[in-house]
Amino acid sequence: MDWQLVFAILPQVVMDGLVLGFMYALIALGYTMVYGVLELINFAHSEIFMVGAFVGVEVLLLLKAGGILDPLNPFLILILIVLAGMAVSGILAVVVERVAYRPLRGAPRLIPLISAIGVSFFLQDAVRLGVSLWRNAFYLTYPSFAVFNKRIELGETVDFSVKSILVVAASLLMLFALQFLVTRTKLGKAIRAVAEDQPTASLMGINVNRMISLTFLIGGAMGGAAGVLFGVQYNTINPFTGFIPGIKAFTAAVLGGIGNIPGAMVGGLVLGLLEAFAASYLSLFTGGAFGAEYKDIFAFSILILILIFRPRGLLGEVVRERA
Amino acid sequence: MSERSGRPVVVNLLVLGLIGGSAALVWVVPRSILAFMLFQASLVVVYYAPLSFRAKMAYAALGLGLLMPVLGTHNGYYMEVAIQVGIFVALALGLNIVVGLAGLLDLGYVAFYAVGAYLWAVFGSPQAGKFISATFVTFPLAPGWFFVFLVLGIAVAAVTGVLLGLPVLRLRGDYLAIVTLGFGEVIRVLANNLDKPWNITNGPKGITPIERPPLFFEPALRAVGIEASPFTLYPLYFYFLILGIVVVVILVNQRLEHSHVGRAWEAIREDEVAAQAMGVPLVRMKLLAFAAGASFAGIMGVMFSAKQLFINPESFTFLESIGVLAMVILGGMGSIPGAIIGASVVTILNLQVLKGISLWLNDLRNAGIEIFGYNLANLPSQFEPAKYERMVFGIILILMMIYRPEGIIPARRRRLERFDRGHEERPAP
Secondary structure (H helix, E strand, O other), X not given: OOHXXXXXXXXXXXXXXXXXXXXXXXXXXXXXXHHHXXXXXXXXXXXXXXXXXXXHHHHHHHHHHOOOOOOOOHHHHHHHHHHHHHHHHHHHHHHHHHHHHHHHOOOOOHHHHHHXXXXXXXXXXXXXXXXXXXXXXXXXXXXXXXXXHOEEEEOOOEEEEHHHHHHHHHHHHHHHHHHHHHHHOHHHHHHHHHHHOHHHHHHOOOOHHHHHHHHHHHHHHHHHHHHHHHHHHHOEEOOOOOHHHHHHHHHHHHHHOOOOHHHHHHHHHHHHHHHHHHHHHHXXXXXXXXXXXXXHHHHHHHHHHHHHHOOOOOOOOOOOOOO | OOOOOOXXXXXXXXXXXXXXXXXXXXXXXXXXXXHHHHHHHHHHHHHHOOOOHHHHHHHHHHHHHHHHHHHHHHOHHHHHHHHHHHHHHHHHHHHHHHHHHOOOOOOOOHHHHHHHHHHHHHHOOHHHHHOOOOOOOOOOOOOOHHHHHHHHHHHHHHHHHHHHHHHHOOOOHHHHHHHHHHHHHHHHHHHHHOOOOOOOOOHHHOEOOOOOOOOOOHXXXXXXXXXXXXXXXXXXXXXXXXXXXXXXXXXXXXXXXXXXXXXXXXXXXXXHXXXXXXXXXXXXXXXXXXXXXXXXXXXXXXXXXXXXXXXOHHHHOHHHHHHHHHHXXXXXXXXXXXXXXXXXXXXXXXXXXXXXXXXXXXXXXXXXXXXXOEEHHHOOOOOOHHHOHHHHHHHHHHHHHHHOOOOOOOXXXXXXXXXXXXXXXXXXX
């Protein structure tokens, strides 16, 4: 065992894990907020995320075609595409709720879940159809910016790219904004009231439907932002990009305790770090027998273990089973 | 029932005419998909026609046992469609036990199918020799072992189902769905990566050639003077094997549904807590549902790998699991005729209709026909309806959930419930 190598790459692994973890945390928020108010696993959330990534790349490609990509400040462009992705994904999430979930409210639990799976599949192919008709290809690549790809060297084996720092910063900013919105504003209080008890919230003069739409809007916007950041970080996207990050983010939400907003953030970070460790060290520790390709199995095994031993997650509260 | 409903002779003649006529039409124009669909529709008519059970069985036997093989030999593609329909009917019936009867949403069902398929693929091809060095057996095993593996496939898949079920069945419904999804992905990732440190699955390259079952009846055929090449014999052979398995699966399903086990499953589906209070052993019944559903997938997996001669992990994706789920939901959860019709409709839609439209569009594109001033030659080559099965599955799932959650042919109990529900108010959201 080459312990020197293990320690030499450690900071790099932690950084990769943090980037991944914040990405998961942003997506996990969408799952956890919707679960909080509707007790529904919004299976289509991974596609909301994917649509955000596509909006980002489309805006960039359109700017590029218009010849105004290079003159603009790259940081301004980043803000622009994140906002665009948030807007489109947020609205899409609201529309999905209106069309596919609202008519099913009050039905047995599995019914809206199946509808959500349908929405997920439909969106994958709808995006693929739209993008292929429009660009005649559905694997799109984000144009790269020299500023973002610049690497900051810290010692011999460790370097961070500017964009990974941007991803972390943007995620932190959004997580704090959301936490503020939910815990410190009247709107946030209304959302929490709906999550707690819908009929009572409605008696207190809260428009439940509007609050549910708002939850989808916020969750979708976070997912869209995560999509754009994902594209900026990992460059190539396709209509099926969302599936694996979506499942991982759901795992993160469960890990942190589903329905719990700080829990989603913690769960995302823990899962991202664990996965980065697995990807880098698994082959090192098993003498090359099992490589990085087993990291997905690793993540799913964690999900199963948590659900068995601590089904309410790390920060989850105890909820009684209602018959 | 038929005796009371008027003129059985007329009905019999009409049904017979429809089956015979459409079959004749397929024979005359073997390349017309519409003719073949008419033939398929005539079999559905048999189900709905006001005839006695015995008469229906006779017509089904005529259509599936005699006409279909003849037509399938005439146009090999139709035989392929029929075989695929058979495979998916068995899968849908298996998933129907888990989802429809016991109410456990399994999103990784295709994993059990993969277990069966890889079981025969590994031992029925030279693949097993790469990690087992035994002197007393050589791989591939003799083709006759196929029949042993059909049984082994059932057993191994059922054991896998129990192993998966043991830790996760305590979970609530929607968590269970995600865990089974994860399990499906785990099986796929394993199939993709277990080419090292020991080469068990040969990784993404897949396994080939896989042995087919022996043509043990060939000498007998030759003795009665029928000379047929393996090229025509194998599709027929697989068709009848699968038809036989499907019939057995249907019988088993029916017996299970009406047994105390089936009632226990339905009780669990409707209300777990109440079922437990009534003395239903929850864990044992859920495990049994998982094992029973998995075993159908296991036997069809063995069948599939023998038929395909080649398998790789691409055949066992999440898309397949959702496809089977869409079949069960389209037909009607918990309903055996529903699962059959759902599997047939979805498979035919995928294999025939969408593919037909794709071919047609291709022709139009090549001919450069203009519609409303738009030259179809400009249609992007990416656009092929046959590749959009996800969209089809998605639309089926959403629309069925919103407008007809009980499916095309609802389970009898659901039908009765629906009849009752008119008096009740919908529960407040």
